Amino acid sequence: MIFKLNDKFEKEFHISGDIYKGFINLFQDNNPLHVDELFAIGKGFKGRVMHGNILNGYISYFIGECLPIKNVIIHSQEIQYKNAIYLNDVLYFEAIISGIYESVNAVEFKFIFKNKESKIISKGKFQIGVLL
Amino acid sequence: MIFKLNDKFEKEFHISGDIYKGFINLFQDNNPLHVDELFAIGKGFKGRVMHGNILNGYISYFIGECLPIKNVIIHSQEIQYKNAIYLNDVLYFEAIISGIYESVNAVEFKFIFKNKESKIISKGKFQIGVLL
Numbered sequence: 001m002i003f004k005l006n007d008k009f010e011k012e013f014h015i016s017g018d019i020y021k022g023f024i025n026l027f028q029d030n031n032p033l034h035v036d037e038l039f040a041i042g043k044g045f046k047g048r049v050m051h052g053n054i055l056n057g058y059i060s061y062f063i064g065e066c067l068p069i070k071n072v073i074i075h076s077q078e079i080q081y082k083n084a085i086y087l088n089d090v091l092y093f094e095a096i097i098s099g100i101y102e103s104v105n106a107v108e109f110k111f112i113f114k115n116k117e118s119k120i121i122s123k124g125k126f127q128i129g130v131l132l
Numbered sequence: 133m134i135f136k137l138n139d140k141f142e143k144e145f146h147i148s149g150d151i152y153k154g155f156i157n158l159f160q161d162n163n164p165l166h167v168d169e170l171f172a173i174g175k176g177f178k179g180r181v182m183h184g185n186i187l188n189g190y191i192s193y194f195i196g197e198c199l200p201i202k203n204v205i206i207h208s209q210e211i212q213y214k215n216a217i218y219l220n221d222v223l224y225f226e227a228i229i230s231g232i233y234e235s236v237n238a239v240e241f242k243f244i245f246k247n248k249e250s251k252i253i254s255k256g257k258f259q260i261g262v263l264l
Contacts, residue, residue, distance in 0.1 A: 019158065022154070022157070022158040023158065023189070023192075025154070026151065026154040026155065026158060026189060027189040027190065027192055027193045028193055028197065029189075029192045029193045029195075029196035029197055030196070030197065031195075031196030031197060031202055031204070032202055032203075033196075033202075033203075033204075033205060033263070034196065043203070043263045049205070051192050051196075052192070052206045052209075053185075053188045053189055053191065053192040053206075053209075056185045056188040056189075056209075057155070057158060057159040057161075057185055057188075057189070058159065059185065060155075060159055060161045060183050060184070060185040061159045061160055061161045063161075063163075064161035064162070064163030064165075064166065064183075065160065065161055065162065065163060070163055070164055070165075071164075071165075071175070072163070072165075073165060073181070073213075074184045074185075074213055075212070075213060076210070076211065076212040076213065076256075077184075077185075077188075077209075077210070077211050078208070078209070078210045078211075079208065079209050079210075080207070080208040081205075081206055081207060081208060131165070131175045131176075
């Protein structure tokens with residue numbers, strides 16, 4: 001198998017206005033935490049909180065486009081949200097292969113997103129299958 | 133708390149061309165499984181497989197817009213992909229409250245997506261926090 005235990009992948013993602021507005025246009029999640037600056041500040045945040053599921057979109061891109069092979073499919077994902085993300089945050093993403101299951105052609109990754117202050121934004125794991 | 137154990141919520145989601153193209157435009161996941169009909173068929177699917185993370189976008193919408201209160205935030209999500217989704221599929225979504233943790237203002241939901249043939253597309257759980 002092309003994947004090896006502990007292989008590490010790194011990416012950077014920018015929570016741009018286009019990503020933020022595009023996500024809202026696509027999924028219509030206009031919860032006040034995401035769109036109302038004063039509401040978000042009133043709840044203890046620095047400003048409007050970006051949608052956590054933007055990160056799952058980045059994971060889709062990572063799996064579909066950034067691996068050494070393209071014949072892959074997602075089996076499962078888990079994500080924990082640890083700190084809020086804000087407009088224009090630049091996030092560092094790291095994924096490490098944490099398990100290889102050759103008899104079922106599956107590979108497990110652990111991942112983390114950090115912001116520029118090295119605060120953990122979110123962490124989790126996902127499993128992909130290699131399509132034969 | 134406004135939420136009660138076993139409260140059930142139902143929604144329907146349509147995997148339209150706009151959702152499919154919008155997701156690709158937003159996250160740039162042009163993996164051949166998603167965009168190349170012949171590639172997908174060659175791997176045993178009925179056609180281009182829609183991105184699983186479209187479902188996580190729907191979950192964002194559900195949490196942000198479809199609950200009886202708006203002062204909520206996602207803590208964590210887990211999803212298992214069981215069957216492929218295709219363009220124009222109409223998905224039935226059901227979420228049931230599986231845990232209420234008043235001392236930390238958290239509520240856990242189990243969810244399922246099914247297609248029109250009642251095939252399970254995906255299942256999982258998520259936890260939200262109620263913002264005071």
